Amino acid sequence: MRLATFIDRSRNSGPRFGIVRHDRVIDVLAAANTLRRPVPASSVKMALTTGPQTLPVLNELADAADAKGLYVPLANVKFLPPIPDPSKFFCVGKNTKKHREELLANKMLTEIPNEPTGFIKLVDTMSGDDDDVVKPNDITTLDYEPELCYVIGKRAHRVKKAEAMDYIAGFTLTNDISAREIQKREVVSGTRFWTAKNMPGFAPTGPYILTMDEVPDTDALWVTCDVNGQRRLRSHTSDYLYKIGDVLEHFSRYVVFQPGDLIAMGAPSGVAVGQPNASELYLKAGDDMVISFEGIMSLRTKIVAEK
Incomplete structure (x- = not known):
């Protein structure tokens, strides 16, 4: 899985947590809200550090979002440092x-x-x-x-x-x-x-x-x-x-x-x-x-x- 922190240029949004798939990015929070599902993780750090159960749930959410066309085209994405706040x-x-x-x-x-x-x-x-x-x-x-x-x-x-x-x-x-x-x-x-x-x-x-x-x-x-x-x-x-x-x-x-x-x-x-x-x-x-x-x-x- 490819996990990113990004800005959607088309919406002039603040930093978002996303899953990168080929030429598109799944906005995790937006996808979860649209699909009426719980948000498995709200950041790259949380996705990687909250236990082995998190990534499979994120992957399933991304599959569902992809099937519904709930993604941001890569051309609209500005990538930020994926983990902007490590302690070290x-x-x-x-x-x-x-x-x-x-x-x-x-x-x-x-x-x-x-x-x-x-x-x-x-x-x-x-x-x-x-x-x-x-x-x-x-x-x-x-x-x-x-x-x-x-x-x-x-x-x-x-x-x-x-x-x-x-x-x-x-x-x-x-x-x-x-x-x-x-x-x-x-x-x-x-x-x-x-x-x-x-x-x-x-x-x-x-x-x-x-x-x-x-x-x-x-x-x-x-x-x-x-x-x-x-x-x-x-x-x-x-x-x-x-x-x-x-x-x-x-x-x-x-x-x-x-x-x-x-x-x-x-x-x-x-x-x-x-x-x-x-x-x-x-x-x-x-x-x-x-x-x-x-x-x-x-x-x-x-x-x-x-x-």
């Missing part, structure tokens, strides 16, 4: 061998970690599909990091690696947009990327959440990034050094993850900073960027100039 947006860092080499070469890594590392994206940096993200005028090394991002389905504390997938309710795309010159300065000063990765809009996420039954294996996905129609990178999720089981076991020893929290798995190799022609690849105002799970879903971001 946690990011794994330095999680592929080649990306570590890229960071080392550019003096943005001072050690080779022997365990999972992480940092926090502030929740209010999230942006949605087809949103504009402002490039500050004084930032010249704006980079892309398309990543697999998991959704926590239930409270997770002291989770064992073998049981980790029992705590995962879905996954989506996120783009850890990074200002590399700021990141380099923060590494030198001993801080952890707070400014470089937390400017407004620097966490495009979505366009929707896929439940775990949508793909056979989230460790077998191709992640891509295209800018202005040109392929910038293509990386495989099997390249992650630490899988979600490693990450959840390591950090949940002391950190409590709440239902609806997001965990992004880290940058792939092939980002601009690691390329010999990096100065040509860094994002500029006017760039149209699309990250994807190849053949499954895509997330578009437009880079615009600061006014």
